[in-house]
Amino acid sequence: MDNLLPPEARKNILQKITPTQSEIDLQREVISELRESLKNYADGIQQSYSFIEPQGSTGKKQTQLRGTSDIDLFVALEPDDYKRVLSLPNKQRDVELDKALEKMIDNWFIPTCKKLNISKFVKTYSQHPYLTFEFRNNNVDLLICFDLSKDTIAASGPITAVDRTVHHSNFVAERIDAKLREDIRILKSFTRASYAYGDVCAVGQMGFTGYSLELLVLFKGGLRQALKALQDLSNTPLDPLNRPLSDLTELPAFRDNLLFIIDPTDTNRNVASSFSERSYKWLRKRIMDLFEIPTEKSNVFIDMIIEKPISTNEIPSWFASHSYVFEFQSDGSLHYTVLRDKIHRLARRIATNLEKERTGEERFGKTLYEVFFEEDRYALGFVMEQTQASETYSRRGPPISIPEADNFRKAHPQTYERDGYLWVDETRKWIDALQMIDTMIAKNPVKGLAIEEVLSDVGRRVLNILLKCALPVEPDFQLKAIV
Numbered sequence: 001m002d003n004l005l006p007p008e009a010r011k012n013i014l015q016k017i018t019p020t021q022s023e024i025d026l027q028r029e030v031i032s033e034l035r036e037s038l039k040n041y042a043d044g045i046q047q048s049y050s051f052i053e054p055q056g057s058t059g060k061k062q063t064q065l066r067g068t069s070d071i072d073l074f075v076a077l078e079p080d081d082y083k084r085v086l087s088l089p090n091k092q093r094d095v096e097l098d099k100a101l102e103k104m105i106d107n108w109f110i111p112t113c114k115k116l117n118i119s120k121f122v123k124t125y126s127q128h129p130y131l132t133f134e135f136r137n138n139n140v141d142l143l144i145c146f147d148l149s150k151d152t153i154a155a156s157g158p159i160t161a162v163d164r165t166v167h168h169s170n171f172v173a174e175r176i177d178a179k180l181r182e183d184i185r186i187l188k189s190f191t192r193a194s195y196a197y198g199d200v201c202a203v204g205q206m207g208f209t210g211y212s213l214e215l216l217v218l219f220k221g222g223l224r225q226a227l228k229a230l231q232d233l234s235n236t237p238l239d240p241l242n243r244p245l246s247d248l249t250e251l252p253a254f255r256d257n258l259l260f261i262i263d264p265t266d267t268n269r270n271v272a273s274s275f276s277e278r279s280y281k282w283l284r285k286r287i288m289d290l291f292e293i294p295t296e297k298s299n300v301f302i303d304m305i306i307e308k309p310i311s312t313n314e315i316p317s318w319f320a321s322h323s324y325v326f327e328f329q330s331d332g333s334l335h336y337t338v339l340r341d342k343i344h345r346l347a348r349r350i351a352t353n354l355e356k357e358r359t360g361e362e363r364f365g366k367t368l369y370e371v372f373f374e375e376d377r378y379a380l381g382f383v384m385e386q387t388q389a390s391e392t393y394s395r396r397g398p399p400i401s402i403p404e405a406d407n408f409r410k411a412h413p414q415t416y417e418r419d420g421y422l423w424v425d426e427t428r429k430w431i432d433a434l435q436m437i438d439t440m441i442a443k444n445p446v447k448g449l450a451i452e453e454v455l456s457d458v459g460r461r462v463l464n465i466l467l468k469c470a471l472p473v474e475p476d477f478q479l480k481a482i483v
Contacts, residue, residue: 004224004291005186009298013305014182017189019066027058027071030138033116034073041112047104050076050147055165057210060173063184068192070139074165075109076147086159094128097159101144102129109142124335127161132335153266167265172214183223186305187213190227193307194286195469196279199337202310202372202461203469204276205344208283212261212271231287233259233272234280240264281473310372310461311468319467322479323383324434325459326441328449330376342446343371343380350440354384354433359395359426364388364433366477368470372462378449380441381462383471386480387433397422 005013019027035052042049056072057064079086085096105123109131113121121133131142146159150167158164176184191197191208201207216226219238229238237245237260248254248262248270259272259280286304293300315323330339351367365385372379397408399421409415412424430436441451471477 004227005301006295006298009301010182010186012298012302013186013189016302016306017065017185018182019064019069023066023069024062026136027064027069027138030136030140031058031071031073034071034112034135034140034142037112037116038075038108041108041115045108047108048078048081050078052076053166055169059169061169061176061214063172063176063181063188063210063214065185065188065192070141072141072143072165074162075142075144076166077144079146079148079159082146098128104144105129105131105142122332122335124338126337150265154268157268158266164263164266164269168211168263171265172211172218175218176214180217180222183226184214184217186223187217187226189307190286190290190305191283193305194283195310195465196283196286199340201276201279202370202465203282204279205340205371206274206276207279208275209271212275215261215264215271227287227290231284233261234284238262239267241267278470278473282469285473311464312457312460313464314460315463315467318479319383319463322385322387323381323463323466324387324437325379325381325455325463326437327452327454327456327459328378328380328446329452330378331448331450332376334448336373339378339446339448340371340373343378343449346441346444346446347371347380347382349444350437351382353440354382354436357393357395357426357428361393361395363393363428363430364436365480366474368466368474368477370462370465370470372458372465374458374461377452377456377458379456379459379462381459381466382433382437383466383477384433385478389428389431389433391431392425392427394423395426397424 031054038052052073052075053059054071055074056070058069058071082100085093085100088096102123110121113131113133116135118133118135121131123129123131128144130144133140133142143162144160145162145165148158148163153164153167188197188210191213195202196204196207198207198209213226216229216238217223220226220229229236235245237243237248239248239260239262241262245260248260249257253268254260254270254273257270257273258277259275260270261272263269263271290301290304293304328343347369351369354364354367355362357363364387367382367384369380369382372381397412397415398404400417401420405422408422415422415424417423
């Protein structure tokens with residue numbers, strides 16, 4: 001029996017996170033209205049399709065949380081209608097498929113939205129284009145997939161990245177019951193309360209998706225068992241074929257993966273391949289803390305499982321002297337996932353340059369960063385082991401004993417010998433980390449984002465995430481005195 005939560009705490013939590021009937025009714029109305037409008041417009045332009053159905057948590061699974069659910073409405077196409085495009089070589093096929101799907105969005109999805117008086121929508125891209133908008137206070141993603149059987153996907157792979165989603169919905173819906181649905185909602189709420197959920201996570205770039213958490217609960221049979229499996233996931237994969245970790249890491253497609261939750265609808269796919277290491281480390285720490293709560297402390301369980309806003313408290317001076325935050329405002333032209341990924345790429349580049357000189361010697365030491373966003377406001381925060389560096393550093397050259405050493409001496413007249421190597425003192429380009437960050441951000445503008453000078457709550461939250469979530473799971477990070 002799953003007795004992790006005291007009965008009163010479980011009841012209280014479920015009352016807070018289970019959608020109200022009026023919320024569910026509204027979602028169904030929105031789905032029905034969108035589906036009928038899409039069907040009617042398709043009939044008018046003679047657009048073929050296989051089906052139009054909601055997927056994700058608000059589809060047949062019904063595992064959504066109160067107030068946080070989005071609607072994913074899938075339009076499925078018949079592969080036979082696209083034989084010419086699908087027969088092309090892969091690279092050309094993807095280009096032609098993008099054009100075909102984009103034309104469908106322009107000629108079918110957008111006109112349908114306009115007929116429903118939806119004025120604000122964004123065409124965005126994952127593997128292929130899709131449309132995102134708000135309708136009757138529900139966030140909607142309108143996506144295109146191909147109607148492929150599980151056997152076809154297993155044998156030949158999907159055509160688009162979301163072709164498996166229909167089978168995910170069916171797999172969960174066929175195996176879930178009322179108790180497991182509750183456990184899934186509690187696990188989702190706990191993951192959200194840990195700021196490690198999906199593509200809106202604040203800890204790491206990508207957190208645990210709803211489907212991955214559903215699989216953990218279904219395969220392990222309940223909340224406590226799912227949490228224990230999560231805690232040990234880096235050592236013990238969740239795999240329907242029961243392959244050991246050593247076998248999975250030898251497969252070319254999985255070789256660089258940190259965690260393994262293998263998709264039961266396509267065992268060639270790892271659901272957890274994109275999850276961030278820091279998201280997992282932080283979630284694992286929170287699970288350990290959860291298991292240590294005495295059963296009589298119902299309020300503590302509730303506090304850990306119900307999501308709260310990230311703190312905007314002022315950070316302590318010892319941390320502030322080693323941290324820096326940048327804020328941006330979106331112009332609304334690009335989807336949040338596109339902007340998030342662009343900022344993460346920029347952050348990785350800056351962090352790499354902050355840590356080491358171009359020749360590999362330490363510059364400002366280990367650097368941590370996080371990205372956080374709310375609405376159209378984005379924040380990028382850094383914390384560095386040191387923010388000031390000496391004006392010069394010693395660069396190691398070749399061993400004294402090899403022929404190349406003479407060339408190094410000629411190129412560097414001030415060379416000296418130490419520990420069997422040639423060395424030379426170099427002048428640093430950067431001695432102030434904050435100036436370096438400022439310059440790199442100014443020289444690498446992100447399309448769709450404008451730099452904001454005033455610190456907001458979004459910036460305060462990213463600093464608190466670095467302080468309270470990142471630092472505790474980065475034991476090698478040590479703040480150092482200014483040089």
